[in-house]
Amino acid sequence: MKDIMGMMKAASEMKGKMEAMQAELAELVVEGRAGAGMVVVSLNGKGEMQGVKIDPSLFKDDDVEVLEDLIVAAHNDAKGKAEAEMQRKMAEVTSGLPLPPGMKLPF
Numbered sequence: 001m002k003d004i005m006g007m008m009k010a011a012s013e014m015k016g017k018m019e020a021m022q023a024e025l026a027e028l029v030v031e032g033r034a035g036a037g038m039v040v041v042s043l044n045g046k047g048e049m050q051g052v053k054i055d056p057s058l059f060k061d062d063d064v065e066v067l068e069d070l071i072v073a074a075h076n077d078a079k080g081k082a083e084a085e086m087q088r089k090m091a092e093v094t095s096g097l098p099l100p101p102g103m104k105l106p107f
Helices: 002-027 061-094
Strands: 029-034 039-044 049-054
Touching: 002 039, 002 061, 029 061, 039 061, 049 061
Parallel strands: none
Antiparallel strands: 029 039, 039 049
């Protein structure tokens, strides 16, 4: 019975940490870059695009496909950074919690 109470307490503490982490992630802004910084995409912690900066030298009629590719690459770079930060924060929250291997949170 003692173990169950300890698990309940740990779950309650984890819930509080998860809520704090989610609030932190909501304010997180990461930037992805492509083309040596000529295209910069900003995403929030939820992966929603917040902004795009494009170097004016890329605005040429014949370079539209290159510009499109750079925007996609910058977005993917920013998304990867946001996901890595989320995983890092999740590891902090769940450290010391006896979770089975491969179990991912939130459920």
